[in-house]
Amino acid sequence: MSGSSNFSFMDRYDKRVGRLAGQAERYVYTDPESCLFKLRLMVETMAKTLIELQSPHLVDSDLSTMLRALERSQMLSRSHADQMHAIRRDGNSAVHGDPTPAPTAMRRLHDAHRLSGWYCRTVKRGAKVDLEAFTPPPRAGQSDPTKGEGWKKGEALEKTIEEQRRQTREALLLFNEDENVDEVGEALVKELTSWDEIAIAAGEPLIDAEFVALVMAMDIEKLLEHPRFGVPSKEAHAQAEAQFDAVRNELEAKEFAYRDQRRKLAEGDLID
Amino acid sequence: MSDEAMKTEIKLATTWFLAARTMAVADGNVPKVKEAAAGLYARAILELSEQVCVEAKQKHNIGDLRVEDCLASVRTLPRELGEKIMTGVMMIAYANREMHPLEVRWASMLASAIELSEEDFQRCCVGARVIATMLNPSSEESA
Numbered sequence: 001m002s003g004s005s006n007f008s009f010m011d012r013y014d015k016r017v018g019r020l021a022g023q024a025e026r027y028v029y030t031d032p033e034s035c036l037f038k039l040r041l042m043v044e045t046m047a048k049t050l051i052e053l054q055s056p057h058l059v060d061s062d063l064s065t066m067l068r069a070l071e072r073s074q075m076l077s078r079s080h081a082d083q084m085h086a087i088r089r090d091g092n093s094a095v096h097g098d099p100t101p102a103p104t105a106m107r108r109l110h111d112a113h114r115l116s117g118w119y120c121r122t123v124k125r126g127a128k129v130d131l132e133a134f135t136p137p138p139r140a141g142q143s144d145p146t147k148g149e150g151w152k153k154g155e156a157l158e159k160t161i162e163e164q165r166r167q168t169r170e171a172l173l174l175f176n177e178d179e180n181v182d183e184v185g186e187a188l189v190k191e192l193t194s195w196d197e198i199a200i201a202a203g204e205p206l207i208d209a210e211f212v213a214l215v216m217a218m219d220i221e222k223l224l225e226h227p228r229f230g231v232p233s234k235e236a237h238a239q240a241e242a243q244f245d246a247v248r249n250e251l252e253a254k255e256f257a258y259r260d261q262r263r264k265l266a267e268g269d270l271i272d
Numbered sequence: 273m274s275d276e277a278m279k280t281e282i283k284l285a286t287t288w289f290l291a292a293r294t295m296a297v298a299d300g301n302v303p304k305v306k307e308a309a310a311g312l313y314a315r316a317i318l319e320l321s322e323q324v325c326v327e328a329k330q331k332h333n334i335g336d337l338r339v340e341d342c343l344a345s346v347r348t349l350p351r352e353l354g355e356k357i358m359t360g361v362m363m364i365a366y367a368n369r370e371m372h373p374l375e376v377r378w379a380s381m382l383a384s385a386i387e388l389s390e391e392d393f394q395r396c397c398v399g400a401r402v403i404a405t406m407l408n409p410s411s412e413e414s415a
Binding site for chain 1: 289291293294297298300307310311312314315321323325326329330334338339340341354362363365366369370371373374375377378379380381383384385387388390393394397398400401404405406414
């Protein structure tokens with residue numbers, strides 16, 4: 001048993017994760033850094049289990065790579081990813097010796113509790129997990145520290161930091177959290193496809209597509225050769241050339257199809 | 273900032289995010305690296321505030337806009353801003369070091385709407401390439 005009030009249900013799903021959560025819970029007042037360290041380990045253990053289901057080749061990657069891969073595969077929602085990243089970030093700070101206020105540790109513990117219900121449902125598909133409301137663990141022999149003035153100040157600071165982080169993240173993202181990215185993307189692609197057809201039928205705009213494709217191919221070759229990506233020159237050239245040929249062939253095929261359609265229409269008119 | 277200045281900034285941000293979204297989805301998927309790059313570009317190069325970036329993506333600002341609206345909007349921008357948008361859009365196109373026919377079409381349409389010459393367009397692409405080398409390749413593996 002993990003021996004904790006908030007996480008004891010986890011023993012039925014993942015004993016190791018439940019034990020880490022229980023340990024974090026016990027340290028939250030007396031040693032917030034250790035609490036965050038345990039929570040970070042808990043999140044890393046969760047991520048490893050999930051990544052084994054999704055992308056086993058990434059199981060030895062660092063935590064942020066695993067979380068990004070889980071997000072991309074849509075196994076991890078944005079809000080769950082945010083909670084996991086918050087634990088990772090604060091856990092890293094704690095490991096590097098940054099002093100951690102107990103309200104910060106308590107917030108991350110609360111995040112871990114939110115994550116744990118979802119995690120259990122994910123690893124044991126179909127499991128009915130009754131997640132009870134999170135209750136701050138009692139502090140033995142002392143009055144409730146969460147009622148103190150210092151705690152309230154710490155909480156207020158945490159709220160401000162989280163609000164700031166949320167705004168920064170919202171500002172940086174390409175799509176809003178409440179937008180259906182697939183739906184928006186589909187509509188844009190559909191419209192772009194129509195414009196593509198218009199360009200073929202009505203003639204190219206000022207900067208024609210073949211010129212753009214050529215410039216892009218040259219840039220892609222240089223990018224691939226860049227030390228950051230390290231593709232050997234010959235291979236980079238071949239890759240860029242293949243991409244250029246593919247785009248040019250598609251442009252030509254569309255042009256041919258349009259001309260063919262026009263010819264058939266004209267022939268039809270002549271027959272009539 | 274006055275209401276009028278705020279409106280102008282929001283219009284620029286909306287135009288940018290619409291142009292960037294169109295390029296980001298043109299190849300059929302939106303890797304994280306493209307998504308984060310768009311926001312960073314808005315903040316660092318277009319010098320848009322967080323508040324403006326958030327507001328621009330609200331439904332009442334961007335929700336009903338189409339590719340056509342983006343083209344109409346870039347035509348009204350000062351030349352310098354138009355070139356910055358072109359550079360940013362190409363940076364997104366280069367994020368995965370691959371090109372797709374619809375990406376090519378979008379770049380061609382946008383460059384024409386801004387009335388760039390071939391030299392101007394190439395200059396924007398060089399800038400985009402330089403920024404694209406700074407994007408984190410490890411955050412885009414597709415496995």
